Amino acid sequence: MRQIDKLLLQYSESHQNKTNVLIHAVAVPSIYLVTLGLIWSIPLPGFLQQTDLTWAHLLVLPVLYYYFRLSGPVGAAMTLLTIISFGVINLIDGSPVAVWEFCLILFIVMWILQFAGHKIEGRKPSFFDDIRFLLIGPAWWWTHWFKRLNISY
Numbered sequence: 001m002r003q004i005d006k007l008l009l010q011y012s013e014s015h016q017n018k019t020n021v022l023i024h025a026v027a028v029p030s031i032y033l034v035t036l037g038l039i040w041s042i043p044l045p046g047f048l049q050q051t052d053l054t055w056a057h058l059l060v061l062p063v064l065y066y067y068f069r070l071s072g073p074v075g076a077a078m079t080l081l082t083i084i085s086f087g088v089i090n091l092i093d094g095s096p097v098a099v100w101e102f103c104l105i106l107f108i109v110m111w112i113l114q115f116a117g118h119k120i121e122g123r124k125p126s127f128f129d130d131i132r133f134l135l136i137g138p139a140w141w142w143t144h145w146f147k148r149l150n151i152s153y
Contacts, residue, residue, distance in 0.1 A: 004070040004153065007136045008143060014123040015140070023117035025144070027110040028137045033085040034110065036060065037103035040089055056086070066135060073153045077142040 015021055040056035060082055068075030092099050118125050126133035146153045 002071075004074065004139070007070070007132065008140055010130075011126050011133055011136045011140045014118070014121060014126050017117070017121040020117035020121040023113050024137070025141065027114045027117070028141045029081060030106060030110045031114070032081060032138050033088055034103035034107040036082070036085045037089045037092065037099050038107065040086075041098075041100035041103070056089075063135065067139065070139065071153050073146065073151060074139045074142055077145075078138060081138065081142075 015024060036056045039059055040054045042055045044051075044053065044055065064075060064079055064082065067078040089099060089103075092102050095102075114125065126136070143153055145151075
């Protein structure tokens with residue numbers, strides 16, 4: 001069995017309740033977005049501030065590499081989610097609200113929702129057992145779309 005299949009199977013064990021799955025369908029991609037936004041908000045050292053790079057741009061490279069190692073389609077889908085996330089972050093950056101403020105509030109709300117979902121599920125979040133599941137959540141979210149669209153991952 002491929003590593004991605006093992007991880008998704010393990011992750012799915014604590015995501016069976018339909019309400020919890022629905023909560024995760026909203027919260028998981030939102031948390032990915034706002035986590036990038038929070039990291040994006042951390043200032044770079046002086047010599048890099050003249051570029052358009054952010055810590056989020058630098059961090060996303062090994063993250064996407066990890067996804068591509070698990071599965072090409074998952075890596076491509078996560079690249080799409082990353083591009084969309086950076087687009088949303090840029091929109092927020094152009095608004096009167098600071099990116100970090102918006103992202104911090106949404107981060108807290110989405111995690112409260114996820115923990116409520118796990119309370120309903122009656123099982124603890126997977127990442128309590130293995131920190132990798134913080135990255136597997138978005139992959140799991142994409143595989144639901146892949147199944148609906150008959151795409152192999």
